[in-house]
Amino acid sequence: MVCATSENVGDDRVEYGLHMSTAFTPPGEPAQQPLGHDIGPSGGYIRRRQMRIGDVGETEGGQTAASAFLYGRRSVSGSIDLREGRDQILQKSTDASSKPVGMILGSGDIQIWGMTAGERLRRTFERAGVEVVAASPDDGHVVLALGGWVYDEALLATLAGRPDAVLLNDDGEAVAAHVSADRAEQAAEALMQGVDPGGLQRLSLSELAYNSALRKREPPVLVRLTADNVRAVEACTFAGSYKGVTDVVTKYWWPVPARIVTRWCALAGLRPNHLTFLGFLLVFAAFWLFWEGQFGWGLVCAWIMTFLDTVDGKLARVTLTSSAIGNIFDHGIDLIHPPFWWFAWYVGCQQIGHPTPWPELCLAVILGGYVLQRVEEGIFMRLFGFHVHAWRPFDSFFRLITARRNPNLLILTPAWMIGYPEIGLFLVAVWTAICLVVHGAQVVQAMIMGRARVVSWLSV
Numbered sequence: 001m002v003c004a005t006s007e008n009v010g011d012d013r014v015e016y017g018l019h020m021s022t023a024f025t026p027p028g029e030p031a032q033q034p035l036g037h038d039i040g041p042s043g044g045y046i047r048r049r050q051m052r053i054g055d056v057g058e059t060e061g062g063q064t065a066a067s068a069f070l071y072g073r074r075s076v077s078g079s080i081d082l083r084e085g086r087d088q089i090l091q092k093s094t095d096a097s098s099k100p101v102g103m104i105l106g107s108g109d110i111q112i113w114g115m116t117a118g119e120r121l122r123r124t125f126e127r128a129g130v131e132v133v134a135a136s137p138d139d140g141h142v143v144l145a146l147g148g149w150v151y152d153e154a155l156l157a158t159l160a161g162r163p164d165a166v167l168l169n170d171d172g173e174a175v176a177a178h179v180s181a182d183r184a185e186q187a188a189e190a191l192m193q194g195v196d197p198g199g200l201q202r203l204s205l206s207e208l209a210y211n212s213a214l215r216k217r218e219p220p221v222l223v224r225l226t227a228d229n230v231r232a233v234e235a236c237t238f239a240g241s242y243k244g245v246t247d248v249v250t251k252y253w254w255p256v257p258a259r260i261v262t263r264w265c266a267l268a269g270l271r272p273n274h275l276t277f278l279g280f281l282l283v284f285a286a287f288w289l290f291w292e293g294q295f296g297w298g299l300v301c302a303w304i305m306t307f308l309d310t311v312d313g314k315l316a317r318v319t320l321t322s323s324a325i326g327n328i329f330d331h332g333i334d335l336i337h338p339p340f341w342w343f344a345w346y347v348g349c350q351q352i353g354h355p356t357p358w359p360e361l362c363l364a365v366i367l368g369g370y371v372l373q374r375v376e377e378g379i380f381m382r383l384f385g386f387h388v389h390a391w392r393p394f395d396s397f398f399r400l401i402t403a404r405r406n407p408n409l410l411i412l413t414p415a416w417m418i419g420y421p422e423i424g425l426f427l428v429a430v431w432t433a434i435c436l437v438v439h440g441a442q443v444v445q446a447m448i449m450g451r452a453r454v455v456s457w458l459s460v
Contacts, residue, residue, distance in 0.1 A: 100141035100160055100178060102130040105188055108147030110225050112234060113318050114266040117225045118147040123320040128157040136184035144188050145176040150233055152220030152240060153320070159203065166200040169222050234318070238262060241317035244458065245389045245396045249406040254310045261307075262314045272319075273326045275312035276333070279305045283337045290344035293352040295416045299409070302341065306406055309334065335374070338405045342366045345412065345425055354422040362429035369403065369432035376439040380446060388442050390456040395442060403428070403435040 102125040108118030115123075125132050125143070136142050141163050145151060159167055159178050167176040173194040179187045187197040196202070205219045221240045223233055238259045243250070265275065282305035289298030312330060316322035346363050349356050356362050380388040389399035401407050408428050415424025446454045 098140050100130060100143045100163070101133045101137060102128075102143045102145065102156075102160075103133060103136060103184070103188070104147045105144055105192055106147035108149075108225070110148070110227060110230065112150065112225060112230055113237070113263070114269065115319070117150060120150065120320065121145055121147055124151055124153055124156050127153060127320055128160045130156070130160050136188075137181050139181050141178060142181055142184045143176070143178045144184065144191055146191060146224075148225055149175055150221060150223050150225050150237065151176065152222060155220050155222060162201065162203065164200050165203050166196055167203045167222075168196070168205075170205060170219075175222065234263065235259065237318050238314060241314045245387070245399050247402075247404055247406040248400040249306065249410065250310055251400065254307060258307065258310045258314055261311050262318060265311065265315050266319055270315070271321055272312040272316035273323075273329065275308045275315065276326060276330045279308040279312065280329075280333055282308070283333060283341075287337075287340055287344045290341060290348045291351075293348040295345070295348060295412075295421050298344075298348075299413055299416065302409060303413075306409070334405075338408070339367050339370050341405075342370075342408070342425070342428065345421065349422045349425060352421075354420070356422040356425045356429075358426075362426055365429040366425070366432050369429075369436045373403065373432075373436055373439050376436075376443050380443050383443075384446060384451060384454045386456050386459075388439065388446075390458050391442070391446065391454065392457050396457075398435075398438060402439075403432040407431075 104118055104121050104125075106118075108116055108121060110117050112120060122132050125145075130143055143156065143160050145156060155167060156176065159165060159176055163178050164180070165178050166174050169175050174191055174196045175194070177187050177191060177197055177200060179197065179200065183197065190197040205222060221233075221237050223229070223236065225233055239255075242255065282301045286298045286301040286305060289295070289301060309330070313322075316326065343363065346356060346359065346366075350359070377388055380391075384391075389395050389402075408431070411427050411431065412421070412424040415421055415427065
């Protein structure tokens with residue numbers, strides 16, 4: 001066994017491993033079992049199917065050193081499809097004791113997003129957990145990358161977990177490699193000439209096109225940076241930082257102004273947490289203004305906050321400065337503040353003498369519906385391992401308009417503009433109820449279909 005990991009699935013604990021042979025432990029024994037086995041009522045394994053996930057040691061010439069199979073073990077009775085563990089296992093197949101180091105080939109002096117290409121590459125290595133060194137070590141493995149190129153984070157992170165592999169661009173040019181230390185010098189010379197060092201597994205961009213974190217499928221960014229294409233590459237990396245499945249405002253209204261402001265912030269040396277904190281202050285300002293019935297100024301604060309909420313995440317991704325604390329702070333604010341805004345709007349309507357129709361019922365539907373929708377999304381994520389909005393094309397479309405903060409603001413803003421803020425809140429309640437039913441139906445449909453058949457249309 002090369003490596004192992006585990007995860008929670010429902011109330012169970014699942015262990016994954018990579019078994020380096022075609023011989024499996026017989027049914028009834030608690031150790032290694034092939035992919036796709038069910039667990040019987042007494043805890044034994046029932047052979048259902050096995051899935052080959054590839055060959056380990058495959059070279060350019062097609063030679064194979066050993067066959068690789070996944071095994072899985074579940075702590076209680078039940079059945080599970082372990083296909084989702086495949087990529088995680090393969091990327092962890094390098095022994096932790098022989099973690100590779102990184103080397104930057106060439107200077108990379110051209111500026112992008114307020115830093116040199118070389119500095120950006122150094123940050124990319126660090127975020128992949130790879131130490132950057134100036135010279136190749138005597139033993140171990142080395143990840144080689146060209147200083148004058150811009151790499152998507154996912155590319156080097158994947159390459160760091162794939163020893164004896166070379167990364168090729170769409171033109172077939174070798175641009176990065178993970179090799180043993182004794183081959184580092186020869187491989188570095190080949191990469192500087194754009195030549196495949198040979199004897200390595202080839203990785204192409206098409207294999208790495210799905211980004212599960214951003215819920216979209218598109219080729220990762222991989223481009224040589226020149227003085228003439230800086231703006232184009234900045235536009236490309238900014239687009240690469242954008243979620244593929246999001247709300248209509250973020251997806252269609254904010255990209256152009258957000259890219260301009262993100263660039264200003266990068267050049268000014270602002271950090272994402274600066275913008276997140278400013279957005280945090282605007283959350284309170286909007287809440288107070290809504291409470292007082294000052295809906296116009298409250299909407300100004302709210303819309304600025306939503307814009308900064310887009311910019312801070314993009315700034316973090318393009319400058320490679322996101323952090324665990326910043327991520328928690330940002331997403332925590334996003335998760336908690338919307339129901340407080342809607343409650344303040346409800347109070348503000350009472351303050352100015354424009355009570356909402358069926359006020360208590362509307363408020364209960366809005367607040368309860370918000371919480372229940374999040375619960376439904378969490379249930380789907382826990383059962384199937386990805387966002388419900390990334391399941392089918394309809395689900396991705398519905399994310400554009402579902403009753404989240406920005407679509408709700410699109411309802412409230414015109415209602416205030418025509419002088420009926422209370423009707424806006426009533427419509428938000430109606431839309432929340434409809435969305436709650438839709439999300440509930442999504443969860444039920446997925447549960448009926450079964451875990452093995454529910455996969456994201458973006459990952460197929």
